[in-house]
Amino acid sequence: MKRSLRPLAATAVIFLIAYAISVMQFPGMLSTRVLGNFLTDNAFLGIAAVGMTFVIISGGIDLSVGAVIGFTGVLVAVLISWLGFHPLFAFVIALGVAGLFGAAMGLTIHYLQVPSFIVTLAGMFLARGGAAVITQDSVPINHEFYRTISDLIIRLPGGGRLSFIGLLMVAVFLIGAVIAHRTRFGSYVYALGGNPVSAELMGVPVARTTVQIYMLSSMLAALSGIVFSLYTSAGYPLAAVGVELDAISAVVIGGTLLTGGYGFVLGTFIGVMLLGLVQTYIIFDGTLSSWWTKIVIGALLFLFIVLQRIIFAASAPGEESPEKV
Amino acid sequence: MKRLPLEKLANPQLLALLAVLLVNWLLFPNFFRITWQDGRFFGSLIDVINRGAPVAILAVGMTGVIATKGVDLSVGAIMAVCGAVAATMVVAGYPTPVAVLAALAVGLACGLWNGFLVAVLDIQPIIATLVLMVAGRGIAQLITEGSIVTFNDPALIFIGTGSFAGLPMAAVIAFTLMVLVTLLVRRTAIGLFIQAIGVNRAAASLAGIHSRMLLMLVYALSGLCAAIAGVIVAADIRGADANNSGLWLELDAILAVVIGGTSLLGGKFSVPLAVVGALIIQAMNTGILVSGFPPEFNLIVKAGMIILILMLQSPLVGNLLGFFKRDPKPANPK
Numbered sequence: 001m002k003r004s005l006r007p008l009a010a011t012a013v014i015f016l017i018a019y020a021i022s023v024m025q026f027p028g029m030l031s032t033r034v035l036g037n038f039l040t041d042n043a044f045l046g047i048a049a050v051g052m053t054f055v056i057i058s059g060g061i062d063l064s065v066g067a068v069i070g071f072t073g074v075l076v077a078v079l080i081s082w083l084g085f086h087p088l089f090a091f092v093i094a095l096g097v098a099g100l101f102g103a104a105m106g107l108t109i110h111y112l113q114v115p116s117f118i119v120t121l122a123g124m125f126l127a128r129g130g131a132a133v134i135t136q137d138s139v140p141i142n143h144e145f146y147r148t149i150s151d152l153i154i155r156l157p158g159g160g161r162l163s164f165i166g167l168l169m170v171a172v173f174l175i176g177a178v179i180a181h182r183t184r185f186g187s188y189v190y191a192l193g194g195n196p197v198s199a200e201l202m203g204v205p206v207a208r209t210t211v212q213i214y215m216l217s218s219m220l221a222a223l224s225g226i227v228f229s230l231y232t233s234a235g236y237p238l239a240a241v242g243v244e245l246d247a248i249s250a251v252v253i254g255g256t257l258l259t260g261g262y263g264f265v266l267g268t269f270i271g272v273m274l275l276g277l278v279q280t281y282i283i284f285d286g287t288l289s290s291w292w293t294k295i296v297i298g299a300l301l302f303l304f305i306v307l308q309r310i311i312f313a314a315s316a317p318g319e320e321s322p323e324k325v
Numbered sequence: 326m327k328r329l330p331l332e333k334l335a336n337p338q339l340l341a342l343l344a345v346l347l348v349n350w351l352l353f354p355n356f357f358r359i360t361w362q363d364g365r366f367f368g369s370l371i372d373v374i375n376r377g378a379p380v381a382i383l384a385v386g387m388t389g390v391i392a393t394k395g396v397d398l399s400v401g402a403i404m405a406v407c408g409a410v411a412a413t414m415v416v417a418g419y420p421t422p423v424a425v426l427a428a429l430a431v432g433l434a435c436g437l438w439n440g441f442l443v444a445v446l447d448i449q450p451i452i453a454t455l456v457l458m459v460a461g462r463g464i465a466q467l468i469t470e471g472s473i474v475t476f477n478d479p480a481l482i483f484i485g486t487g488s489f490a491g492l493p494m495a496a497v498i499a500f501t502l503m504v505l506v507t508l509l510v511r512r513t514a515i516g517l518f519i520q521a522i523g524v525n526r527a528a529a530s531l532a533g534i535h536s537r538m539l540l541m542l543v544y545a546l547s548g549l550c551a552a553i554a555g556v557i558v559a560a561d562i563r564g565a566d567a568n569n570s571g572l573w574l575e576l577d578a579i580l581a582v583v584i585g586g587t588s589l590l591g592g593k594f595s596v597p598l599a600v601v602g603a604l605i606i607q608a609m610n611t612g613i614l615v616s617g618f619p620p621e622f623n624l625i626v627k628a629g630m631i632i633l634i635l636m637l638q639s640p641l642v643g644n645l646l647g648f649f650k651r652d653p654k655p656a657n658p659k
Contacts, residue, residue, distance in 0.1 A: 061451065108632070112639035115589055117396070117451060121576060122631035129624030136619060237621070245459055248452075258452045291466035291567075298460020305448055305456070 006311055007255030008267045011304070015274050022277065026284045032160025038276045039166030044069065044228040044240070046169040046272045049247040049254075050176040051220030053268045056251050057180070058213050059193040059260025060109065060116035064123035065221045066243035068098055070236070071131040072225025077139035077235025087145040095222050101127070102218025106211035120214075124244075131237035138236040141229060149230055165227045172220065177265040189213060193260025249297055250275055253304050274300065338585060338601045345605055346370075349612040356615075365488035369611060371496075377607030378495035379404075379554040379571075383578035384585070384599040385499075385506050386436075386550030389543035391582050393522045394591030395450030397544065399439060400578060402461025403551035404571030407432045408559030409468040412476050421480035429552045435461070436548020440541035458575070465567035475564035485560025495557045499600065502553065506546070507596045516594075519543060523591025580627060581606055583634055 023030045048065045055062045072094045079090035101123065108119045152164040180186040188209040191199040200206045224243075229235055254271030256263025278296050282288045349369070350356040359368035383400050390397045407428040414424035435457060442453035476482075487494040510516030521529040522536050530536045551571070559565045584602030587594040606627070613623050 108635065112635050114635045114639060118579075118583065118589055118631060118635065121579070122628040122635075125576075125624040125628035125631070129621050129628065132619065132621030133625065136621065245455065248455065249459060252452065258449050289466070289471055291463040291471065294463030295460050295467065298456050298463065301459060302442075302456045305442075305452060306446065309446055309448065 007257075007304075007308060008264050008270075010307060011253060011255050011267055011270045011274070015270050015277065018274065018277055018281075022281050022284070026281075029280065029284060032156040032158040034160075034280060036156060036160035036162050036166065038273060038280065039169060040161075040163040040231075041279075042272050042276045043163075043165040043169040044224040044231060045243060045246055045250065045275070046269065047172050047224040047227060048221050048243060049250045049268045049272055050172050050265060051217035052244070052247040053176065053251050053254070053256055053263060053265050054180065054189055054213050055116070055217045056248070056256050056258060057193045057260060057263045058189045058210070059196070060213070061120065061248065062105075062214065062217045062221075063117055063120040063244050064101075064105065064127055065217065065224075065247055066240045066245075067124040067127035067131070068101065068218055068221035069225040069228055069240035069243055070238060071127040072098060072222040073229045073232075073235035073239050074131040074134050074139065074237050075235070076226060076229050077141050078134055080141050080143055081139055087141075087143055091226050094226060095219050098218040098222030098225075099215050102215035103211050105218070106214035109214065110207050110210040116214075128237070134237070135235075136237060138234050140234045142233075146230060146233055150233075165230055168227065172223070173265060173269045180265045185209070185212060190261055193262070195261070246275060246297075249301050252308075253300055255304070255308075257308060258305070338598050338605070341584075342601055342605045342608065345608040345612060349608060349615060352612060353615045361491070365491045365493075369615070371493065373604060373607050373611050374496040374499075375493035376611070377604045378493070378499040379558050380574060380577045380581055380606060381499040381600045381603035382502055382550050382554040382557070383547075383574060384581040384603045385502055385596055386543075386547035387575075387578045387582045388585070388587055388594050388596050388599045389506075389510070389519060390450070390547050391579070391587050391589060392519045392591060392594035393540060393543055394526070394589075395443060395540075395543075396579060396589075397439060397454045397547045398451060398575050399435065399454040399457035399461055400547060400551040400554075401571035401573060401575040402458050402465070403432050403435045403548055404555030404558060404574065405465035405565075405567050406435065406461050406468065407552040407555035408565040408570045409465040409474065409567055411481065411556050412474040412559050412565035413468055415476045415478045415481050416474055421478055424481065425484070425556055428556050429549060432548045432550075432552020432555065433545055434548070435551070436545040437541060439548065440544030443544060444537040444540035462567060465565075465570075469565055469567045471567075473564045473566045477563070481556075481560050482563055483560070485557050485562075495561070498553065498557065502550065503596060503600050510596065515539070515542075520592050520594070523588075523594075577606055578603070580631060584630065588638065 019029075028034070048069060052062055052065060075094050075097065076087070076090045079085040079093060080087055085093075105119050105123050108114065109116050112119075149164050154162040154167075156162060180189065188199070188204045191202065191204050192206065192209055196206060225240070228240060232239070250271035251263070251268050252258060252271070253274055254264065254267030254269070256267060275297060278300075279293055282290065282293055346356070353369070356369045359366050359370060361367075387397055387400065410431050411424045411428040414427055415421060419427075439454050439457060442448045442456070443450050446453075484494055484498075489497045510519065518529070518534050518539055521532065521534055522539060526536050554574075555571060558570050581602035582599045583589060584605055585595055585598035585600070587599060609626055610620075610623055613626065614620060
C-alpha cells in the first residue's frame with residue numbers, strides 16, 4: 001500500500017473497529033435506519049467539512065463556517081417567509097452572498113498577507129453579527145417546497161430512509177473528491193498547501209486560487225446553511241455555533257495534514273461519520289451524558305494529530321518544522 | 326530595536342481608548358461620574374475596568390503565546406474547567422484557599438499540556454490548543470455533572486465582587502498580574518527570548534535559547550491566567566457554568582492582544598498595551614449597550630476593528646503609505 005494512504009487507512013480501520021464494537025454492544029446499530037440517519041443528521045456538518053478540507057489542504061483555516069451557516073439560514077428564512085421569495089431563488093441569493101463573502105476573505109488573506117485564522121475570525125464576527133442584525137428570533141419557514149423536499153426519501157429495506165439532504169451530502173463529497181484529485185484547481189490547492197513559494201514559482205496563480213478556495217468554503221457553508229434550514233425548517237441567528245470546530249475535527253480525523261499539502265476529501269467523510277458514530281453511541285447507551293461527546297471528540301482529535309506526527313516524522317525526515325499558523 | 330516599537334505604539338492604543346471613552350461620554354453624559362458608596366467607587370468607568378478584567382487577564386497570558394507566533398484557543402474552555410473545580414471544591418467543603426489553589430493548579434496543568442503538544446510534539450499551536458478547546462467544556466461539565474454549581478462561600482465571592490482600596494477586586498488582580506508579567510518579561514531576558522522564538526524558532530534554538538522550555542512557560546502562563554479569569558468569573562456570578570463561562574472569550578483575548586500592537590507573525594509584543602486593548606473592547610461593549618443597540622451589534626464593530634488593524638499592519642498598505650512613513654501613524658486606528 002502506498003505510504004501516503006496510511007492516515008486514510010488508519011481512519012477507516014478505526015471507524016470500522018469503533019462501529020464493530022458499537023454493534024456488538026447494541027445490535028440495533030447495524031440497521032439501515034441508523035445508517036440512513038447518520039447521513040441525514042450529519043448532512044450539514046459534512047457539506048461544511050468538504051469546504052474546510054480544501055481550506056486546510058491549502059494550509060489555511062476557516063473559522064467563519066458556523067457563522068455563515070447561521071447567517072444563510074436567517075437570510076433564506078427571511079427571504080422566503082417575510083418577502084415571499086421562492087425558496088430556489090432565495091438559495092441562489094444566499095449562495096451568491098456567501099460567494100462574495102468568501103471572495104472578500106480570500107482577497108484579504110492574499111493581499112494583506114495575514115494569517116487566515118484572524119481574517120476568518122473577523123468574518124465569523126461579521127456573519128454572526130449580520131444575522132443577529134437581520135433578526136434575533138427564530139424565523140419559521142412554512143413553504144410547499146420545503147415539505148416537498150422533506151418528502152423526497154428513498155425507503156430502504158429494514159425501515160431505513162435516505163433523505164434528500166443525506167444524499168446531497170454524499171453527492172457533495174463525491175464532487176469534492178473529483179475536484180480535489182482530478183482538476184487543475186485541485187492540484188493548485190495541494191501545491192499551495194505544500195509550499196506557497198514554490199507553487200508561485202511553478203506558475204500556480206496564487207491570488208486566484210486563494211480567492212477560489214475561500215469562495216468554495218463559504219459557498220459550501222451556505223449550502224450547509226440551506227440544508228440546515230431544510231433540516232430544521234427555520235432560520236436562527238445562533239444556529240450552528242461551533243460547527244467550524246466539528247468540521248475542523250472531522251477533517252483532521254479524516255487524515256488531512258494541518259500544515260497543508262496533504263489530505264483526502266473522502267477521509268473527511270469518514271471523519272464526519274466517526275463523529276456521528278460517537279453521538280449515536282452515546283444516545284444508544286443512554287447512561288452516558290452528552291458532554292462525553294466533546295471529550296471523546298477531543299481525545300480522537302489528539303489521537304489523530306499524534307498519529308500524523310508519527311507517520312510524517314517517519315516518512316519525511318527533511319520536513320521543516322511547521323511554523324505556519 | 327526592543328524598545329523602539331513600544332515607544333511608537335504607545336500612542337495609538339491609548340488614543341483609541343480615549344476616543345472610545347469620549348464617544349461614550351457624548352452618548353451618556355454621566356459616563357465619567359464616579360461616586361463613592363459603601364467603601365468603594367461606583368460609575369460606568371469603574372464598570373468598564375471591572376467587566377474588562379477577565380479579558381485583560383486572558384490577554385496578559387495570550388500576549389506571550391502570540392509573541393512566539395502561536396495562539397491559544399483553549400483559554401475559554403480552561404476558564405470553564407477551573408471555575409468548575411473551584412466551585413465544586415468549595416461546595417464539597419474544602420477551605421477556599423485550597424479550592425482556589427487547586428483551580429490554579431488545574432489551569433497550569435492545562436497550559437503545560439498545550440505547551441507539551443506545541444513544544445515537544447511540534448504540533449501547530451492553533452490545532453494543539455483546539456484539542457482542549459473542544460474537550461475542555463466536556464471536562465468542565467463532567468466536573469459539575471452538567472448542572473450549574475452555585476456556592477455561597479464569602480471568601481470566594483470576594484474574589485469576584487469584592488473591592489480593594491475602593492476598586493473592584495477583579496481589576497486589582499488584573500492590574501497586579503499585568504505589572505508582574507511586564508516586569509518578568511522586560512526586566513529579565515525572558516521577553517527577548519520570547520521575541521527571538523517568535524521571529525525564528527530554529528535560529529533561536531541554534532543561538533542557544535531553550536525554545537522548548539520557554540514555549541512550555543508561555544503556554545503554562547496562559548493556562549494560569551485563564552484559571553485566574555475562570556475563578557473570577559465563577560465568583561462573580563456565584564456559580565460555575567460549564568457551558569457559558571468564558572465562551573468565545575479566547576477570541577476577545579486574541580483581539581485585545583492584536584489591538585495592543587502585538588504582531589500575529591511573532592516577534593513584537595506588549596503586555597500593558599494588550600490590557601489597554603481589552604479595555605478598548607470593553608469600553609465599546611459598554612458604549613453599545615448604553616446607546617441602546619442590540620449587543621450583537623458588537624460583533625460587527627469587532628469585525629470592523631480587526632479589518633482596520635489588519636490593514637494598518639499589512640505590508641501592502643505599509644508600502645502604499647510608505648510615502649507618509651514620516652508621520653507617526655497616517656490613519657487613526659479609531
